Amino acid sequence: MSLTKDVLEKHLKDPAVFCCRRQKGLVISGADLEDPDLFEDMADAGLLALSKEGLTIEQVLGRKLETDTEALTPITAAMLDGINAESPEAKPESGSGTKSASGPEIKPEVKSGAAAGTGSGPASCRMIHVAIERLEGLKLDIPVGMETAIPQELTERTEKVLRTLKKKIFQVKDVIIADETSFQNGILKIDGKILKKAIKADPLVKDIKMDIIKPQQRHIYTDTIMDVCPIAAKAEGKLGEGVTNVLEGAVFMLTGVDEDGTQIHEFGSSEGFLDEKMFFGHPGCADPDDIIIRVETVIQSKTGMERRGPFAAHKCEDAVIQAVRDVLKKTAEKPKREELCRDIxxxxxxxxxxxxxxxxxxxxxxxxxxxxxxxxxxxxxxxxxxxxxxxxxxxxxxxxxxxxxxxxxxxxxxxxxxxxxxxxxxxxxxxxxxxxxxxxxxxxxxxxxxxxxxxxxxxxxxxxxxxxxxxxxxxxxxxxxxxxxxxxxxxxxxxxxxxxxxxxxxxxxxxxxxxxxxxxxxxxxxxxxxxxxxxxxxxxxxxxxxxxxxxxxxxxxxxxxxxxxxxxxxxxxxxxxxxxxxxxxxxxxxxx
Amino acid sequence: MKIELKPILTRGKIVQVNDTAVKVDIQGRLGVVTVPRRWVFTDVFLEQGQKVEFYFSYLQVLPEGRQNPVHKAGA
Incomplete structure (x- = not known):
């Protein structure tokens, strides 16, 4: 692959390597050189070995080749009629390199499957960048009122609150499976009989169990972790506004197998010891000190790979959670704290x-x-x-x-x-x-x-x-x-x-x-x-x-x-x- | 002895499709592989009987020290 002019300019300081076989007498141009972006791949594939004696692209452009040379060969001084002088290293635009005044430079962490270009900001960002390498005797005449060229509503920082959600956070000290569902003094009691009702939420669920896993009891076998679900209930208003009561310190965890014992999430399933199978503290997971309320479901044989099977498990778990929500909505407990979320x-x-x-x-x-x-x-x-x-x-x-x-x-x-x-x-x-x-x-x-x-x-x-x-x-x-x-x-x-x-x-x-x-x-x-x-x-x-x-x-x-x-x-x-x-x-x- | 694994382009036939996965018979009666639907690139709806291709290699058993890794969150 030969180099285009744009690519060539980016790689003047990179090694010069012929892309194809070249004969004696050739005057070297970008069309004769391989793209340096491909060198690592070629080296990995054993196609290319760069040499310490190899010259850079700027050193070889326009020089005459004195000997026939095979493809993917680094160009050295011995092959040419002479070497171009190297240009000085390009100086950064400011003392902080490419950093902006507003933020630190961070580097992309993933390379996309195709060559990525360099980004630049659009005109819509309302930012004027000026880079002046040398400046002497500059005079500027700026008309009065120029600042009003930008409509005021676009520059003035005003805010409009669209909706407010208040999350009332209640601390859970303990969770007990009991004869009734209640939340008092930080103790969440869940009526064990709720399972009989919950299983009716979907006929595909053949069995359902619930147990409580305390933080110190996590070295316990679990079927694959299908979901971790917080306990939250609307106390006022609809989703996104009003008041939501949230329990902190306890979460639901759904697991599932089918009647044959096959894990519902068969691919990459996470069955095993719970303490090894969850990254506690990550946003979607239980926190290190959380009490886990585990709902284990068994669904109809061979429905684990169909949409209806796993969904049935989620429906039944939600029926259990809803019983807790119904209590949480009306709780007279004092919240541990309140969080305000605003759409602005x-x-x-x-x-x-x-x-x-x-x-x-x-x-x-x-x-x-x-x-x-x-x-x-x-x-x-x-x-x-x-x-x-x-x-x-x-x-x-x-x-x-x-x-x-x-x-x-x-x-x-x-x-x-x-x-x-x-x-x-x-x-x-x-x-x-x-x-x-x-x-x-x-x-x-x-x-x-x-x-x-x-x-x-x-x-x-x-x-x-x-x-x-x-x-x-x-x-x-x-x-x-x-x-x-x-x-x-x-x-x-x-x-x-x-x-x-x-x-x-x-x-x-x-x-x-x-x-x-x-x-x-x-x-x-x-x-x-x-x-x-x-x-x-x-x-x-x-x-x-x-x-x-x-x-x-x-x-x-x-x-x-x-x-x-x-x-x-x-x-x-x-x-x-x-x-x-x-x-x-x-x-x-x-x-x- | 450690042998370098070199994947080769292999063909197969879809023998089962469900809401989660496709099951593929590997050409040459070399076995069956089941993969999630998300692992299949396709311009058409998935159906039984369609031919697929993928890279596949021999398998090498891991040495004893790597047989039972235990996960831990480290710094």
């Missing part, structure tokens, strides 16, 4: 959108949107049934349990119901005073490529209609959903809107496609070897990932140069980015 239009700041790609290929690759109760099942719609088309939720609707995850198959990378209840990216974007988070778009990932294109193009139309000025796109899991994930980034980027991608890729989930807009990516892996490690919630989006994604989006919107990602996943880049932002070092799942 922040005028005068860039309008951004969070796009969450959720699975939509079938059983378990499905979610329930906008249920009647926080994180509930009844009243909601499944994204598969809706054709996986993009749906807009307000940040508050999501934070109020607007998603009940039927959870995809990869334990480490799936986003469980509790994840959405405290999604770090929504928290980071909604609370960021420099950004106006317009909403959260949920878009399903269908099976067939044409359907992927269809929903992705609808997303592009949405983003365009919203006149968004920035977007973050996330996906859970890996596989063919990366096709639409990259397509979404393309739909947004091709409209001149800065976009950042967030995904597990690492080693096992490397991107299979790419485009020129996928140049700013955040890696969520937390496994030392970069694998789906079957530990529930291990590599989901965590607060550090969210902070890096928001900073990268701001950098891109500001026009800070996005350097190309490393060719291979490297935890050291992520660690360095965390360090630059002053974030705690990420805990990585090790193996002993």
């Amino acid at each position: 239009r922040k005028y005068g700041r860039p309008r951004v959108v969070l796009v969450k790609e959720i699975m939509g290929q079938g059983a378990m690759h499905d979610n329930i949107l906008c249920p009647a109760e926080p994180c509930g099942v009844p009243g909601g719609q499944k994204n598969v049934d809706l054709g996986n088309v993009p749906l807009m939720l307000s940040p508050n609707e999501v934070r109020d349990g607007g998603i009940h995850a039927l959870t995809c198959i990869g334990p480490a990378t799936k986003e469980m119901t509790r994840h959405y209840f405290r999604e770090p990216l929504i928290e980071a974007l909604a609370e960021d005073d420099e950004l106006d988070l317009m909403g959260v778009i949920f878009i399903g990932s269908p099976q067939v490529n044409d359907e992927k294109s269809f929903v992705s193009e609808r997303l592009g139309a949405w983003i365009e209609a919203l006149d968004a000025e920035g977007a973050i796109v996330t996906t859970e899991g890996f596989g063919n959903n990366h096709i639409d994930f990259i397509s979404h980034i393309g739909q947004i980027g091709s409209r001149g809107i800065p976009v950042v991608g967030v995904s597990f890729c690492a080693y096992q989930g490397q991107l299979v496609v790419g485009n020129e807009y996928a140049d700013a990516m955040i890696e969520t892996n937390k496994d030392i070897n970069g694998f789906e490690n079957e530990v529930a919630g291990c590599s989901e989006i965590c607060p550090n990932d969210a902070a890096r994604a928001v900073q990268m989006l701001k950098n891109k919107m500001m026009g800070v140069e996005i350097k190309p990602a490393a060719r291979k996943w490297s935890q050291s880049i992520i660690d360095r980015n965390n360090e630059i932002l002053g974030l705690p070092r990420e805990k990585i799942m090790d193996r002993i």
